[in-house]
Amino acid sequence: MSIPAWINEAKNGSRAAEKCLFDFYAEKMMLVCCRYLKNREDAEEVLLDGFYKFFKNIGTFHYQHDAAVTAFLKKIMVNECLMLLRKKNVFTIVSDTIPEVISGNDDALSNLTATEILQLIIQLPVGYRTVFNLHAIEGIEHQEIAELLGISAGTSKSQLSKARALLQKMVAQKGITYARQKSR
Numbered sequence: 001m002s003i004p005a006w007i008n009e010a011k012n013g014s015r016a017a018e019k020c021l022f023d024f025y026a027e028k029m030m031l032v033c034c035r036y037l038k039n040r041e042d043a044e045e046v047l048l049d050g051f052y053k054f055f056k057n058i059g060t061f062h063y064q065h066d067a068a069v070t071a072f073l074k075k076i077m078v079n080e081c082l083m084l085l086r087k088k089n090v091f092t093i094v095s096d097t098i099p100e101v102i103s104g105n106d107d108a109l110s111n112l113t114a115t116e117i118l119q120l121i122i123q124l125p126v127g128y129r130t131v132f133n134l135h136a137i138e139g140i141e142h143q144e145i146a147e148l149l150g151i152s153a154g155t156s157k158s159q160l161s162k163a164r165a166l167l168q169k170m171v172a173q174k175g176i177t178y179a180r181q182k183s184r
């Protein structure tokens with residue numbers, strides 16, 4: 001069966017089709033949730049809530065192509081992550097000064113795996129991480145981020161700048177560690 005067929009079957013109430021859709025998309029959507037939430041249990045909770053909302057409203061979803069399903073689910077997951085962050089009141093804007101960037105191996109980023117990069121993003125403070133994910137990964141503009149998070153566009157830009165600087169520092173440190181391990 002194909003994704004359009006699963007969508008149609010799910011619209012008709014097929015639990016088997018819902019399970020197929022869940023199985024097909026769950027891993028990708030879990031990665032989205034983990035980018036926003038450090039705690040795996042929270043990410044799993046959001047994943048399940050997001051799929052629940054998707055299936056509850058699947059009757060109004062109009063299939064255009066597979067990428068549209070991914071984008072729709074991703075939007076649901078991001079919104080669910082933001083709602084959980086607001087609910088737990090853990091979203092704080094970090095106002096520290098920009099961390100100094102240390103020079104290191106220019107190829108540090110190319111030496112990191114996608115999992116290592118995700119781990120670095122997860123280590124960012126919640127405010128930095130949220131704005132970074134929304135802008136750099138989801139492609140959302142600062143004005144919309146400001147509206148989503150209840151902050152100013154300037155604060156969003158500042159948080160992104162600080163997140164990038166901190167990530168550069170973390171990548172450089174990872175690169176130095178990697179170079180040391182490689183030279184042993």
